[in-house]
Amino acid sequence: QQVEFARAERSYCGSIMYGYGAIKNNDNGVRDRILSVWNEEILYDRIGVANGAELTVTSPYDGSDIGANGSYLIGQCDPVLPLYLNDSPVSLTKSGFFSVFCELKSGANEFIFTHGDESLKYTLYNGKPSKESDAAAPASPQYRTLDSFVITDVSPSSGCIIKSGSTLEISCTAPAGATVKAELGAKFITLEPISALPEDAKAETGFLCQTYKGQFKAPNLAGSGQLVELGRLRIIAESGDDFAEADGGRVRLSPKNGFSLAVRVKADDTEIKVAPDSWYYDDYTPSAAGMEDNVIALKDGWYQLRMKGYVREGDVEEIEGTVPNSVIEEAMLYRSGDDVVAAFKVDRNVPFNGYVDESGRFVMLLYNVSTKDPAGLEIIDNPLFKTAGQEDGARENVYKYYLALKDKDNFYGFTPRYEDGKLLITFRGPRKIDAGSAAPLAGLKIVVDAGHGGSEHGARSPIYGYYEKDMNLEIAKAAAERLEQLGAEVVMTRTDDSQYRLADRCRDLLSIKPDLLISIHQNSMPHSTDITMIRGVVALYFADAGLPLAKTVSAKLSESLNRLERATQQQRLAIVRNPQFPSALVEVGFITSVEEFDMMMRRGGENVAASGRAVADGILEYYLNQSRWLTEN
Numbered sequence: 001q002q003v004e005f006a007r008a009e010r011s012y013c014g015s016i017m018y019g020y021g022a023i024k025n026n027d028n029g030v031r032d033r034i035l036s037v038w039n040e041e042i043l044y045d046r047i048g049v050a051n052g053a054e055l056t057v058t059s060p061y062d063g064s065d066i067g068a069n070g071s072y073l074i075g076q077c078d079p080v081l082p083l084y085l086n087d088s089p090v091s092l093t094k095s096g097f098f099s100v101f102c103e104l105k106s107g108a109n110e111f112i113f114t115h116g117d118e119s120l121k122y123t124l125y126n127g128k129p130s131k132e133s134d135a136a137a138p139a140s141p142q143y144r145t146l147d148s149f150v151i152t153d154v155s156p157s158s159g160c161i162i163k164s165g166s167t168l169e170i171s172c173t174a175p176a177g178a179t180v181k182a183e184l185g186a187k188f189i190t191l192e193p194i195s196a197l198p199e200d201a202k203a204e205t206g207f208l209c210q211t212y213k214g215q216f217k218a219p220n221l222a223g224s225g226q227l228v229e230l231g232r233l234r235i236i237a238e239s240g241d242d243f244a245e246a247d248g249g250r251v252r253l254s255p256k257n258g259f260s261l262a263v264r265v266k267a268d269d270t271e272i273k274v275a276p277d278s279w280y281y282d283d284y285t286p287s288a289a290g291m292e293d294n295v296i297a298l299k300d301g302w303y304q305l306r307m308k309g310y311v312r313e314g315d316v317e318e319i320e321g322t323v324p325n326s327v328i329e330e331a332m333l334y335r336s337g338d339d340v341v342a343a344f345k346v347d348r349n350v351p352f353n354g355y356v357d358e359s360g361r362f363v364m365l366l367y368n369v370s371t372k373d374p375a376g377l378e379i380i381d382n383p384l385f386k387t388a389g390q391e392d393g394a395r396e397n398v399y400k401y402y403l404a405l406k407d408k409d410n411f412y413g414f415t416p417r418y419e420d421g422k423l424l425i426t427f428r429g430p431r432k433i434d435a436g437s438a439a440p441l442a443g444l445k446i447v448v449d450a451g452h453g454g455s456e457h458g459a460r461s462p463i464y465g466y467y468e469k470d471m472n473l474e475i476a477k478a479a480a481e482r483l484e485q486l487g488a489e490v491v492m493t494r495t496d497d498s499q500y501r502l503a504d505r506c507r508d509l510l511s512i513k514p515d516l517l518i519s520i521h522q523n524s525m526p527h528s529t530d531i532t533m534i535r536g537v538v539a540l541y542f543a544d545a546g547l548p549l550a551k552t553v554s555a556k557l558s559e560s561l562n563r564l565e566r567a568t569q570q571q572r573l574a575i576v577r578n579p580q581f582p583s584a585l586v587e588v589g590f591i592t593s594v595e596e597f598d599m600m601m602r603r604g605g606e607n608v609a610a611s612g613r614a615v616a617d618g619i620l621e622y623y624l625n626q627s628r629w630l631t632e633n
Contacts, residue, residue, distance in 0.1 A: 050080040053096050055115040057122055059460040059592070060527045065125040066104060068528035073111070073122070074099045074462045074594055081116040095601060097462040097594035101530040143197065145206040149175050151235050151246035153211075158249040158301025159313050164221040164256040169213065170233065172246065176201075176208040178239040182216070184251060185230035189214045224257035249301070261295040262323045263303055263316035264349075268417070269510050270316075272309040272351065276302045281542065281572045284309050284353045285579065290418040292323045292349050293368060307351040307367035308395075325397055326350050328366065328374040331390075333382065333403075338429040340382045342403070345375070349418040354425060354579075356411065356544040361389075361402040364425060369399050377401050383429055383630060384410060410629055413545035415580045428545070428581065430626035431515075439487025440620065446488045447512060449519035449575060450476035451585075454499025459524035459591045463601075468522045468591050469497065471600070471608060475588060476520045478612025486620055506574050516582050516622075518553065518615060519575045523587035535593040536564035539586045540571045543579045549622050550584035556618030557588060561611060563596070582622075586615065 023031050057075035060066065077083050079096035090098050090113075102111065104126040113120040146152070153173040162168050170182045170189060180191040191212035201208060221228060233248030265287045272284040297304040301313040306323075330345035344366065351367040362385070371392050379388040385403040393400045405411055412428035433440045450473040452458035458468025473494070480490045491512055494500050509517065523538055525531045539554035541547055550568045558565035576583040588611050589596040600607045 049094075050078055051096060053078050055083070055113060055118045055120050056464045057113070057120065058462055058464050060124065062122050063125070064527070065128045066527050067125075067127060068104065069126060070101060070103050070530065071124055071527045072099055072101045072525075072529065072531045072592070073124075074531075074592060076462050076464075077115045077118075084114045086112055087114075093594050093598035095598045097598050099462075099532050099592070099594045101532055143201050143203065144173075144209050145203045146173075146175060146209045147206045149178075149207055149237070149239070149242040149244050151180075151237050151244050152209075154233070154235055154246050154248040156233065156249040156251070156300060159251075159298055160249055160300065161227060161252050161254050161259070161261075161295075161298040162218050163254050164218060166218050168216040168218060168251065170216055170235075170248075171211060171213045172235050172248075173209050173211055174235075174237040174244070175239060175242070176210045178237040178242070180212045180235065180237045182214055183234040183236065184216050185219075185253075187216070189216050191235075218253055221253055221255045222257075223255045225255060225260055227259050227261065228253040228255075252298075260322050262292060262319050262321060263295055263305075263311070264319050265289055265291040265311070265316055267315070270311065272305075272311055272353075273302075274309065276300065276310050279572065280574070280577060284351070285355070285416065287311075287351065288415075288417040290349045291351055292319065293351055294323050305351070307398075309351065323348050323368065326369045328369055328399065331375040331377040331401065333377065333380045333385075333388070335380070335382060336426065338431055340384050340427045340429055342377070342401070342425040342427070344401075344423045345421060346423055347421075350423060352416050352423055352425070354414060354416065356405070356408065357402075360405045360408050362405060362411070362414070362427075364401045364403075365393055366399050366401070366423070368397055371397065371399050374399050379403075383633060384427055406633065407629075408544075409548040409551070410626075411545055411548070412626075413543065413579055413581045430629050431623055432627045432630050433623045435624055435627065437487070441483065441623065442487035444488045444515045444623070445491065445512070446483055446619065447491045447493065447509065447514040447517040448476045448480045448483070449493040449505065449517060451519055451521040451575075453494050453497060456499055459522060461591050462594050462597055468524070471522055471588075471591065472520045473497070474605065474608045475612040475615065478609040479518070479520065479615040480612075482613045482616035483619065486616065502574055506578070509578055514581055516549065516619065517576070517578075517584075518549075518619060519583070519585040520612075520615065521585055521587050522589060522591040524590060524592045531590065531592045535590050535596045536566045537561070537586070537588060538566045539568045539584055540573060540576065541568070541584045542570060542573055542577045543583060545579065545582040546576050546584045548625070549582040549619075550586070552622040552625060553584060553586050553615055553618035556621055557586065557611065557614045560614035560617070561589075561599075561607065563589065588615075 053076050055077040057073050059074050075098060077096045079092050083090040083092060085100055090100055092098050106126050109124050111122040151172050151174045155171045174180045176197055182189045182191055191214035193210040194213055230251040230253055232250050235246045237244045268289050269286045272287050274283050293305040293307055295303050296306055302310045304310055326347040328344055328346055332343050334341050350369055353365040355363055357363050377388045377390055386406045387404045390401045414425055414427045416425050452469035460467060480492055483490050493505050525534055537554050537557045539550035541550040554565055554568055573585055576585050591597060
């Protein structure tokens with residue numbers, strides 16, 4: 001079967017999984033079956049069907065600097081005529097797609113493709129040498145300029161709290177030679193350029209500019225308690241008749257022994273970060289509206305909270321007084337429809353972080369709480385969790401509750417909120433659908449995301465002008481059509497070749513509140529990779545709830561398209577990071593694999609549409625698995 005399949009695909013590469021001994025002994029008749037394949041000599045007098053395609057190399061572009069010792073080249077030509085690269089034959093798929101991997105020596109590498117009467121010269125570089133003219137003539141010095149007499153890059157530009165007797169660094173960019181001063185707390189500070197410009201420096205247009213810096217020495221303020229308002233930083237620049245001013249951030253002064261300040265989160269899904277520059281994936285669970293905590297610092301527009309996290313200045317409102325440690329008066333689990341809810345009665349809306357740990361427990365960390373005699377949490381009859389437990393957290397005033405999952409493949413996301421003096425964590429329960437219904441997915445809202453779009457092309461295919469974004473959209477439309485036939489309410493992130501920023505997609509998901517998201521993409525590899533043998537379906541997830549969805553859709557795609565199924569992987573991908581609902585990104589195939597691409601594009605792209613239907617059927621299977629789980633457990 002392997003040999004027959006390989007011949008059908010015009011490929012003489014494959015494996016027969018028998019040892020020499022098994023063939024010699026004719027185990028299971030394998031020797032007879034192998035010999036039967038060669039009973040008659042196969043001669044191809046004409047391979048493929050003419051399609052008139054011109055010889056084209058689509059990736060990488062001619063003249064590209066790969067910066068590596070090898071590169072693949074993919075493209076298309078008419079399959080009826082043989083293709084040669086530097087006089088060596090190149091294998092073609094049935095539709096005339098080809099891929100080759102070529103070694104690259106240092107510098108320029110020239111390749112000549114010939115195809116019938118066509119000839120194509122292609123050059124790739126492994127490090128482009130600089131032009132002699134560039135090396136001989138030193139570059140003219142480039143100086144920064146401003147289009148007009150203005151002040152830019154003011155720092156601090158956001159709110160900050162400075163300590164009594166400390167020094168605040170102030171800087172800005174302003175026209176060269178100007179007199180620049182900063183005004184703060186009824187004091188003026190002269191800012192000086194950090195370096196001088198050469199005497200012959202000049203700007204062809206606009207104004208030469210420099211970076212100016214200075215220091216504000218904070219007064220000493222004894223005691224503790226209220227912050228002292230110093231006002232908003234103001235920068236002034238003057239030069240002859242030219243004048244400019246710009247505002248910076250609000251600055252407040254902390255007494256020597258500390259200050260009292262608390263904040264409240266204004267909206268749901270507010271990021272609570274491990275550090276101002278940390279990745280979302282390393283951060284705390286996004287906070288629900290109403291969370292309260294004390295501030296221990298404010299710098300560059302970021303409040304540092306007592307629970308150690310950071311929150312943007314614009315995402316919270318300051319509140320009077322301070323937030324004391326809360327007592328956990330009550331902890332309980334209860335059912336709410338299909339869902340399970342963990343409820344904690346607390347004095348204030350305490351910070352929360354939740355995640356599934358390596359042992360398969362959902363961990364709930366409550367911050368700024370008293371760890372003396374907290375309420376106990378007992379398990380109830382439910383479809384998600386088998387046991388409950390609790391213990392002191394790793395830090396002071398942190399308490400940990402945990403719920404052991406019955407199965408990591410039976411977890412569907414969670415949403416925290418504050419309501420009537422309680423922290424509520426709602427866990428999505430498995431949904432029971434009617435497998436015999438004509439519309440088994442009725443009542444479910446599913447987002448189908450076609451990756452890329454507009455000027456964000458994604459990876460290049462072997463067809464000139466046909467990109468990953470195009471195939472993604474075709475598959476997404478087919479998936480959406482099938483899901484609607486199954487009764488689901490479908491929301492597509494795009495229905496045409498429009499650009500839709502990734503950040504906007506993630507933001508809009510918060511208001512859509514789907515039951516599930518599936519994102520459609522095609523895989524590819526860097527040019528320096530030998531892609532001639534790399535293919536297969538890859539499903540990816542990040543939030544814990546995405547794992548069973550990714551595994552199920554991947555298996556269905558692989559089965560339906562008869563493709564290699566690669567291992568499901570957890571990756572830091574923005575579109576699948578929301579913990580509130582199951583989400584997965586599926587790489588339907590490698591667009592850089594000409595064999596997979598050929599199979600997708602045959603018969604008018606029949607397998608493109610089939611891929612979309614397989615994705616939808618995978619989602620149906622995902623919900624059928626939940627129904628089976630409820631029945632069996």
